[in-house]
Amino acid sequence: MDISAKRRSSVRRQLEAYEESWKQDPQAARACWDWEDTIVVGIALFRLLREREDSWRERVFRGVEEYAEDDNQSAQASFRDWLRTTEELLARLPALEKEFGMVERAQELCHCVDQARDLLAGWAPPRLSRAVGLREMTLAPQAAAELDKLLARAGNAATPPTRPLRRLPAAAPDFVEDLQKKPTP
Amino acid sequence: MPSPLVVVPFSPALGELVAGFSCGDEPHERELADWIKQDALAVMQRGTSVWLFLTEGRDLIGYGSLGQTNWHWPDPAGKKVPVQIIPAVAIQRACWGKPEGPREGRFSSLILDHLIAEATDRSDVSPLLGLFVHPANQRAVKVYERAGFAPYWHTYTDRATGVIYRSMIYELRRLGPGD
Numbered sequence: 384m385d386i387s388a389k390r391r392s393s394v395r396r397q398l399e400a401y402e403e404s405w406k407q408d409p410q411a412a413r414a415c416w417d418w419e420d421t422i423v424v425g426i427a428l429f430r431l432l433r434e435r436e437d438s439w440r441e442r443v444f445r446g447v448e449e450y451a452e453d454d455n456q457s458a459q460a461s462f463r464d465w466l467r468t469t470e471e472l473l474a475r476l477p478a479l480e481k482e483f484g485m486v487e488r489a490q491e492l493c494h495c496v497d498q499a500r501d502l503l504a505g506w507a508p509p510r511l512s513r514a515v516g517l518r519e520m521t522l523a524p525q526a527a528a529e530l531d532k533l534l535a536r537a538g539n540a541a542t543p544p545t546r547p548l549r550r551l552p553a554a555a556p557d558f559v560e561d562l563q564k565k566p567t568p
Numbered sequence: 569m570p571s572p573l574v575v576v577p578f579s580p581a582l583g584e585l586v587a588g589f590s591c592g593d594e595p596h597e598r599e600l601a602d603w604i605k606q607d608a609l610a611v612m613q614r615g616t617s618v619w620l621f622l623t624e625g626r627d628l629i630g631y632g633s634l635g636q637t638n639w640h641w642p643d644p645a646g647k648k649v650p651v652q653i654i655p656a657v658a659i660q661r662a663c664w665g666k667p668e669g670p671r672e673g674r675f676s677s678l679i680l681d682h683l684i685a686e687a688t689d690r691s692d693v694s695p696l697l698g699l700f701v702h703p704a705n706q707r708a709v710k711v712y713e714r715a716g717f718a719p720y721w722h723t724y725t726d727r728a729t730g731v732i733y734r735s736m737i738y739e740l741r742r743l744g745p746g747d
Binding site for chain 2: 441513514516517519521527533536552554
């Protein structure tokens with residue numbers, strides 16, 4: 384199993400544990416705090432999925448990792464699985480609130496559900512940066528040696544600038560407001 | 569004397585303003601026009617700054633951007649260093665070589681100098697400012713050289729197109745108390 388597959392499976396195990404934590408014996412009597420613990424896990428897991436997705440998108444954008452349709456499908460499947468489990472959990476919320484009154488952080492979990500639905504509805508696969516400068520790249524030995532020299536020299540206050548710094552003025556707020564109203568040429 | 573250009577940070581609300589942006593008909597020129605129309609907003613979400621440059625008469629002259637990347641040493645266990653990058657900069661075709669007069673007053677010089685000043689503010693990220701040039705864009709190479717960029721050893725081959733991009737570097741100075 385490669386590193387990527389291991390990483391996926393560790394998240395997969397977290398998702399399975401989240402589902403099993405309350406679905407194994409749904410009829411068992413549980414204290415309010417027990418439900419609240421499950422909600423906290425759901426929120427944390429959603430954040431983990433978002434971070435993992437963003438990290439993958441960044442790697443593809445920077446050219447560190449090549450885009451693979453399998454990864455794209457796997458990322459969406461993780462969100463769909465989390466959403467299904469969480470929607471089932473939240474379906475119990477009215478009954479839980481009737482039994483316990485307020486259930487801590489339930490609204491936050493609802494907000495995560497909204498985000499997950501929006502994310503899946505507007506899902507677009509990541510792609511490599513069109514501007515090549517934003518891609519991460521490995522230098523040839525000669526370029527690396529030259530960069531060492533440049534780094535040792537650059538940023539030194541004693542190094543005279545090739546030109547005095549010139550900065551253009553920022554547009555006034557009403558200028559920008561007008562631009563936003565300007566019709567397309 | 570008023571500045572011939574003002575700076576506006578790009579935003580989704582200004583999307584229509586760049587819809588007609590044109591900086592030439594060559595493929596690498598169309599690529600730069602497409603970048604501001606299609607890529608810039610998404611790239612901004614990944615930490616790159618993008619600005620539009622306009623006249624007081626609200627005519628769009630060009631755009632510029634400033635981001636960051638990492639360059640890796642060839643040794644697999646070697647270091648990587650952050651480098652500031654100008655991912656894309658372009659001037660509308662009709663504004664090339666304008667305004668008439670000394671070169672330091674041209675839109676291209678003003679825009680590049682502004683990007684260099686912005687990069688200097690961020691020199692704690694990296695004291696180097698790099699950019700990549702399409703090999704067919706010799707006109708741009710001259711403009712960058714006039715702004716103080718020097719050719720750098722590194723080239724980058726785009727695997728999809730086979731184009732070998734040249735790189736250039738500007739050594740930023742650290743800001744002193746009087747700057």
